[in-house]
Amino acid sequence: xxxxxxxxxxxxxxxxxxxxxxxxxxxxxxxxxGRRGPSPLQPYRDLARLLRKDVLVTDTASWLFQAAPYAVxxxxxxxxxxxxxxxxxxxxxxxxxxxxxxxxxxTARAVQxxxxxxxxxxxxxxxxxxxxxxAALAEPAMLMVVLSLAILVGTTAAPAVVxxxxxxxxxxxxSLAMALVTLVMVAxxxxxxxxxxxxxxxxxxxxxxxxxxxxxxxxxxxxxELAGMLRLLLFVSLIGAVFVPWTLLPRDGAPAMALLGxxxxxxKLLVAAVLLGLFETSIAKMxxxxxxxxxxxxxxxxxxxxxxxxxxxxxxx
Amino acid sequence: MLLVxxxxxxxxxxxxxxxxxxxxxxxxxxxxxxxxxxxxLLLAAAVAHAAGLLDPDPHARLPLGPGGFGASLLxxxxxxxxxxxxxxxxxxxSIHAIGYERAQGAGHAAGPVPTxxxxxxxxxxxxxxxxxxxxxxxxxAFEAMSVVSWILVIxxxxxxDGGRAGPIYLITAAFGTLCLVLxxxxxxxxxxxxxxxxxxxxxVGPVRTAFAVGLAILGAGSKAGxxxxxxxxxxxxxxxxxxISALMSGVMTKMALLVLVRIxxxxxxxxxxxxxxxxxxxxxxxxxxxxxxxxxxxxxxRLLACSTVENVxxxxxxxxxxxxxxxxxxxxxxxxxxxxALLHMINHAVFKTLLFLAAGxxxxxxxxxxIDRMGGLLRTMPVTGAAALVGSLSIAGLPPFNGxxxxxxxxxxxxxxxxxxxxxxxxxxxxxxAGLALIAALSAVCFVRAFGIAFLGRxxxxxxxxxxxxxxxxxxxxxxxxxxxxxxxxxxxxxLVLVHPAVLELLPGAGVGDAAAMTLWLLxxxxxxGYAPWAIASIGAALGIATWLALRPTGGxxxxxxxxxxxxxxxxxxxxxxxxxxxxxxxxxxxxxxxxAARESVDMPAPGDTRPARHAVRMIDPAWEAVVRxxxxxxxxxxxxxxxxxxxxxxAHLAIGFGxxxxxxxxxxxxx
Numbered sequence: 004x005x006x007x008x009x010x011x012x013x014x015x016x017x018x019x020x021x022x023x024x025x026x027x028x029x030x031x032x033x034x035x036x037g038r039r040g041p042s043p044l045q046p047y048r049d050l051a052r053l054l055r056k057d058v059l060v061t062d063t064a065s066w067l068f069q070a071a072p073y074a075v076x077x078x079x080x081x082x083x084x085x086x087x088x089x090x091x092x093x094x095x096x097x098x099x100x101x102x103x104x105x106x107x108x109x110t111a112r113a114v115q116x117x118x119x120x121x122x123x124x125x126x127x128x129x130x131x132x133x134x135x136x137x138a139a140l141a142e143p144a145m146l147m148v149v150l151s152l153a154i155l156v157g158t159t160a161a162p163a164v165v166x167x168x169x170x171x172x173x174x175x176x177x178s179l180a181m182a183l184v185t186l187v188m189v190a191x192x193x194x195x196x197x198x199x200x201x202x203x204x205x206x207x208x209x210x211x212x213x214x215x216x217x218x219x220x221x222x223x224x225x226x227x228e229l230a231g232m233l234r235l236l237l238f239v240s241l242i243g244a245v246f247v248p249w250t251l252l253p254r255d256g257a258p259a260m261a262l263l264g265x266x267x268x269x270x271k272l273l274v275a276a277v278l279l280g281l282f283e284t285s286i287a288k289m290x291x292x293x294x295x296x297x298x299x300x301x302x303x304x305x306x307x308x309x310x311x312x313x314x315x316x317x318x319x320x
Numbered sequence: 321m322l323l324v325x326x327x328x329x330x331x332x333x334x335x336x337x338x339x340x341x342x343x344x345x346x347x348x349x350x351x352x353x354x355x356x357x358x359x360x361l362l363l364a365a366a367v368a369h370a371a372g373l374l375d376p377d378p379h380a381r382l383p384l385g386p387g388g389f390g391a392s393l394l395x396x397x398x399x400x401x402x403x404x405x406x407x408x409x410x411x412x413x414s415i416h417a418i419g420y421e422r423a424q425g426a427g428h429a430a431g432p433v434p435t436x437x438x439x440x441x442x443x444x445x446x447x448x449x450x451x452x453x454x455x456x457x458x459x460x461a462f463e464a465m466s467v468v469s470w471i472l473v474i475x476x477x478x479x480x481d482g483g484r485a486g487p488i489y490l491i492t493a494a495f496g497t498l499c500l501v502l503x504x505x506x507x508x509x510x511x512x513x514x515x516x517x518x519x520x521x522x523x524v525g526p527v528r529t530a531f532a533v534g535l536a537i538l539g540a541g542s543k544a545g546x547x548x549x550x551x552x553x554x555x556x557x558x559x560x561x562x563x564i565s566a567l568m569s570g571v572m573t574k575m576a577l578l579v580l581v582r583i584x585x586x587x588x589x590x591x592x593x594x595x596x597x598x599x600x601x602x603x604x605x606x607x608x609x610x611x612x613x614x615x616x617x618x619x620x621x622r623l624l625a626c627s628t629v630e631n632v633x634x635x636x637x638x639x640x641x642x643x644x645x646x647x648x649x650x651x652x653x654x655x656x657x658x659x660x661a662l663l664h665m666i667n668h669a670v671f672k673t674l675l676f677l678a679a680g681x682x683x684x685x686x687x688x689x690x691i692d693r694m695g696g697l698l699r700t701m702p703v704t705g706a707a708a709l710v711g712s713l714s715i716a717g718l719p720p721f722n723g724x725x726x727x728x729x730x731x732x733x734x735x736x737x738x739x740x741x742x743x744x745x746x747x748x749x750x751x752x753x754a755g756l757a758l759i760a761a762l763s764a765v766c767f768v769r770a771f772g773i774a775f776l777g778r779x780x781x782x783x784x785x786x787x788x789x790x791x792x793x794x795x796x797x798x799x800x801x802x803x804x805x806x807x808x809x810x811x812x813x814x815x816l817v818l819v820h821p822a823v824l825e826l827l828p829g830a831g832v833g834d835a836a837a838m839t840l841w842l843l844x845x846x847x848x849x850g851y852a853p854w855a856i857a858s859i860g861a862a863l864g865i866a867t868w869l870a871l872r873p874t875g876g877x878x879x880x881x882x883x884x885x886x887x888x889x890x891x892x893x894x895x896x897x898x899x900x901x902x903x904x905x906x907x908x909x910x911x912x913x914x915x916x917a918a919r920e921s922v923d924m925p926a927p928g929d930t931r932p933a934r935h936a937v938r939m940i941d942p943a944w945e946a947v948v949r950x951x952x953x954x955x956x957x958x959x960x961x962x963x964x965x966x967x968x969x970x971x972a973h974l975a976i977g978f979g980x981x982x983x984x985x986x987x988x989x990x991x992x
Contacts, residue, residue: 058879065698077864110718120772124886128898135765136906142761143754154738295910
């Protein structure tokens with residue numbers, strides 16, 4: 004019963020908190036740039052405004068163009084609600100597999116890219132092509148993180164990983180730090196942040212994600228924007244849960260303690276927003292073809308994390 | 321066995337109908353329906369066997385074969401998996417073939433040889449391969465399968481690659497069978513065991529087994545399309561008529577892989593660690609080269625053939641990993657890997673058949689094979705387009721479709737790398753995990769590109785704009801496998817029911833509990849996680865409907881149709897869309913320069929010059945350059961040398977013959 008309640012809370016929580024996270028990141032960046040910046044609640048207002056607006060659809064597009072925003076949003080929402088946020092004992096926990104998570108995000112991305120191609124414009128194609136290339140490069144690096152965790156913990160289920168890491172039986176390992184580096188780099192690429200992509204760009208030729216959604220408007224655009232915010236929240240939650248696992252309520256914990264977990268989760272989001280704002284302000288966007296080098300480094304660090312584990316297990320106890 | 325026998329009878333009748341004095345369309349329709357019925361019976365036999373409805377000792381002896389021994393057939397669990405593959409792929413392809421033949425006959429491009437009379441024997445030969453219980457029957461079926469498909473390839477010979485494909489296919493098929501003959505001969509031992517029952521009990525020692533395994537990988541691998549012996553496949557599969565391409569890619573490669581499974585897991589005895597390693601490395605190479613090849617292709621059918629190489633590679637990785645864990649004494653993990661590989665065989669048979677049939681529908685509707693000449697087909701061909709979308713998402717390994725389920729199981733097995741004893745193998749498996757992820761991600765890129773360029777956007781040529789959805793049988797032919805893709809995606813336990821008995825038979829030592837745990841949830845060994853696509857999908861559907869209902873009243877009515885905005889640059893002609901080669905350009909820059917030594921050259925005329933600007937890409941296929949060309953040169957050189965033998969004197973000939981005899985006698989004396 005608690006598990007179902009936790010699941011519903013988590014479903015609502017992620018979708019409610021995602022715009023706030025984006026708003027705080029924008030505020031931090033504005034302050035660092037010396038601007039006052041909009042209120043952190045601005046994304047909610049933007050979404051509400053988009054929902055009120057008319058929907059325009061390209062006249063040569065097929066049904067896929069109109070169905071895509073719903074599919075992208077639901078898949079991302081589902082994926083975000085599979086990541087443990089404040090407790091590990093939620094109803095979908097047995098299905099919360101890290102590979103499935105990557106798969107759901109992959110389906111959302113593929114549908115988004117198809118919709119971009121459906122517009123029949125050059126910008127849609129350029130965005131889709133680049134987005135798919137970045138994804139293809141990020142996937143192996145992501146899997147190296149999963150591999151390291153699977154070797155350490157013996158499973159790829161996110162809640163089980165979190166519980167095992169929280170118990171401290173794994174100990175402090177250099178591989179975990181390397182996996183963190185890889186996961187952060189992958190997260191930057193997957194969420195389209197600087198230096199891979201610039202979410203605030205106004206120059207079409209440098210766009211990746213924005214180029215794909217140029218033709219969307221009204222509620223379609225609102226759904227896609229919200230899906231993008233959920234994607235950012237998902238990666239922040241994942242990094243927070245795996246690398247700061249002690250704040251999450253374990254499966255056998257007292258349900259009342261979940262409040263503590265919720266507060267800690269809020270704190271994690273805040274810290275992540277500030278760090279992300281700092282990082283994005285201090286670095287420049289790189290050329291598209293440099294992304295391969297960036298993600299290549301991420302992959303190599305991930306491989307080293309896995310190899311260190313093998314070697315230490317092979318030599319140690 | 322009665323079901324199987326009746327299936328073969330139905331197939332024979334379906335072939336004989338072609339000789340009846342009936343109108344062409346009626347003849348073809350009855351052959352197609354008969355073949356589909358035969359395939360349905362094969363599938364029913366497989367299901368009934370898995371459900372335990374058949375008699376426990378389903379042997380059959382046919383009064384054919386050498387020396388009155390009689391060819392023996394056996395419906396065991398492995399054969400049941402094979403029959404399911406043949407049944408699923410064959411039924412869809414034969415229904416589709418009815419409409420395809422009619423369209424071909426009515427259209428301008430009538431093939432020189434009709435496809436229909438050879439369809440039933442092709443299906444029958446493929447079904448015989450997994451059923452065979454002795455070497456001769458197996459080799460006969462294997463050769464029959466090759467020869468019939470070869471005729472179908474050269475029948476279409478006037479088309480682009482058919483002329484070149486025929487000889488290369490024949491040579492490779494002969495080479496593959498030769499390797500298999502030698503492999504079986506080694507496994508048969510000194511007594512020459514040729515029935516599988518006696519061969520299993522024959523132990524021929526590690527050296528001969530090693531050679532037999534190597535030859536089996538070479539022989540069955542060349543037929544299945546494993547790197548670097550896949551070159552024939554890229555030429556032959558697209559050259560055949562589309563329903564036959566579907567069967568060749570979707571079903572025939574699986575039969576070759578099942579022969580490999582039969583030898584490596586069943587006949588050769590306890591595996592040693594390097595079998596799986598070799599197979600896995602070859603699988604990785606096939607997967608990567610196949611998907612990169614597919615990404616560079618503009619011809620839809622060739623692209624699909626390349627992706628077959630990739631998927632055969634994925635299956636080989638699964639088989640290799642299973643062998644490694646079995647050799648290491650970890651049957652619990654080997655179960656997952658082997659089940660994943662066999663499941664991917666069934667899944668790939670379904671979606672590759674679907675995609676080839678969809679390509680055939682598009683070809684007969686527009687007359688085009690190049691994706692850069694299609695575009696917007698989802699609007700003009702809604703049923704074919706929707707089915708192709710399902711197939712593309714499935715083959716890209718995306719949840720909740722069926723391709724993800726089998727890839728997920730392979731991932732779970734590979735991620736158990738930490739349990740292997742040797743640390744070299746652990747590292748290799750870590751590399752395999754990275755390779756698998758890269759293959760999966762690249763195949764998503766590949767099929768987003770293929771579907772997006774061909775079926776979405778604006779029509780690039782007139783053919784795409786005036787295309788109509790194919791007729792009833794062709795639509796049914798693509799809709800059936802699409803439905804199976806969704807069904808097996810949501811409930812992967814259904815095909816796993818077929819796979820489990822085979823896995824348990826092939827992996828001695830694996831407990832029943834390991835497999836029984838996977839009834840409702842896919843559960844890997846020792847973990848608490850699982851994969852329950854039906855649960856995830858139903859919650860996703862509920863969320864989707866809720867979102868749709870919640871947003872419906874806002875925005876003041878439905879969507880308005882407007883011309884594309886294009887950021888203030890309204891698109892000009894359809895050529896301003898992204899094409900296939902422009903979509904693949906980032907991948908070509910990142911991977912193609914290494915894998916294919918891809919070089920781009922741009923010829924930009926000076927201002928004022930009216931010449932068109934030209935952009936050319938040059939790519940080199942390493943398999944051609946490194947394997948096929950040297951091999952062909954070596955064969956030519958040997959033939960030239962052998963030519964010299966003809967002009968020797970009679971004494972020299974006698975001397976050679978005598979020397980050979982003495983050499984063989986000495987060899988026999990040494991070996992005995």
